[in-house]
Amino acid sequence: MGNSSKIGIFGAGWVGLVTGACFAELGHQVVIRDIVPEKISMLQRGEVPFHEQDVPELLRRNAERLTFTLDVNDIADCTFLFVCVDTPPTYSGDADLSRVWTVVDELPELSGRPILVMKSTVPVGTGEKVRAGLDQRGLSHVGYVSNPEFLAEGHAVRDFMAPDRVVVGAFQAKDVEAVAGLYDGIEGPVVRADVNSAEMIKLAANAFLMTRISFINEIANVCEATDADVVKVAEGVGLDHRLGSHFLRAGIGYGGSCFPKDSLALKQLASNSGYHFQLLSAVIEVNELQKRRMIGKLKRHLGSLRGKRVALLGLAFKAGTDDMREAPSIVLASRLLAEGAEVRAWDPVANGSSLPEGVDVVGSVLEAVQGADAAVIVTEWPELEGLASAETLAAMANPLIIDGRNLLDPEETRRAGFGYEGIGRPLLAADAVPQTV
Ligand SMILES: NC(=O)c1ccc[n+]([C@@H]2O[C@H](COP(=O)([O-])OP(=O)(O)OC[C@H]3O[C@@H](n4cnc5c(N)ncnc54)[C@H](O)[C@@H]3O)[C@@H](O)[C@H]2O)c1
Secondary structure, X not given: OOOOOEEEEEOOOHHHHHHHHHHHHOOOEEEEEOOOHXXXXXXXXXXOOOOOOOHHHHHHHOHHHEEEEOOHHHHOOOOEEEXXXXXXXXOOOOEOOHHHHHHHHHOOOOOOOXXXXXOOOOOOOHHHHHXXXXXXXXXXXXXXXXXXXXXXXXXXXXXXXXXXXXXXXXXXXXXXXXXXXXXXXXXXXXXXXXXXXXXXXXXXXXXXXXXXXXXXXXXXXXXXXHOOOHHHHHHHHHOOOXXXXXXXXXXXXXXXXXXXXXXXXXXXXXXXXXXXXXXXXXXXXHHHHHHHHHHHHHHHHHOXXXXXXXXXXXXXXXXXXXXXXXXXXXXXXXXXXXXXXEEEEEOOOOOOOOOOOOOEEOOOHHHHHOOOOEEEEOOOOHHHOOOOOHHHHHHOOOOEEEEOOXXXXXXXXXXXXXXXXXXXXXXXXXXXXXXXX
């Protein structure tokens, strides 16, 4: 374990809390500051404001090294000040940096040579602007480092403690080394870069992952038209060592708090600089269409959806989290309601509060499928792996499963008495026959 430092963190969201808990685990003293009083009170009581495995345990284990506060002055004696605030999209698609600027404006009197470390995802060029802003505020003695975060919700602690890489970009070499030193005790290569390149690494990595998702989703759609099975195709493609198997799982389209906003922000960043990022524009469009394809699948089986009861199974944008930001379930629910369907929804942890009005959120899978004309698997929760059961069969008015995550085995599901359609998987003639309307 390296030397212990005092670290201040702005933002007690996914990134701020995971960063704080993991640095405390590494032996650092950590002060986490947020502006939402309820969040801070919960954390002070030992409760975690969102669902993320391992975080509660880490907070408990390192309680004596962690404090939570609303008062910005409590971070005044920290050597490192991590910015982990949200950077949502504006109407134009650009990243909204207002919270980042608030942090810069709010910084208290700081002595010594503390370093402001940007973990929030920001457009390329932000570091240069923040550097100028710090200088203008008379904070030239404060260093600036870009240290983007790559954790994925659902296994965020694992990603932080065993990263594929740590990226550190700075204007001064000594700042790179100081921030890299905080990660002593963590295995993983450190990529040392200039600030602009560090910012671009984050945006490019996300864009590449989204490209893979949209690519395999388009292959899935072609598989549907040609009677091929995308699961087999992805297996065969992914074994090529030049390609690898990650992010080659066809499905309902990506969502979440990062991919949709980061892709828009990179597209806007390019177009503001005079470049039309064609490939990324297509990736975004393919993803939007992918979410809507589920409606076409339902109609192929049920005809008009007016008055039909549809169970939405899974609301979070992916398994392992209660985060519903930009979740495909929201788009699906809105489209189903617009088609006149009755929607019952279930999720083991997400509370469904961001669903459109009119969706009935229920407490169990069985309640959701009761009397349903179709059940749609929206999130790949392990709890849904046993969906094709006799209980479900008896409960549904029409035993049809539309599997937006290719979670179930098509043959087993059909053998259990269900109509089944996944993403990019061959249909049986029986599956494709629409009901009379
Ligand atoms: N969630 C992820 O999986 C993930 C992964 C990598 C990077 N990121 C990026 O990290 C950043 C944070 O993401 P998140 O998911 O943790 O966001 P979040 O919305 O969960 O948390 C942000 C927190 O910052 C707080 N905040 C806002 N202004 C503040 C201020 N002035 N002082 C202190 N706290 C303030 C908010 O109240 C909120 O609690 C974003 O830029 C995001 O793109 C997120």
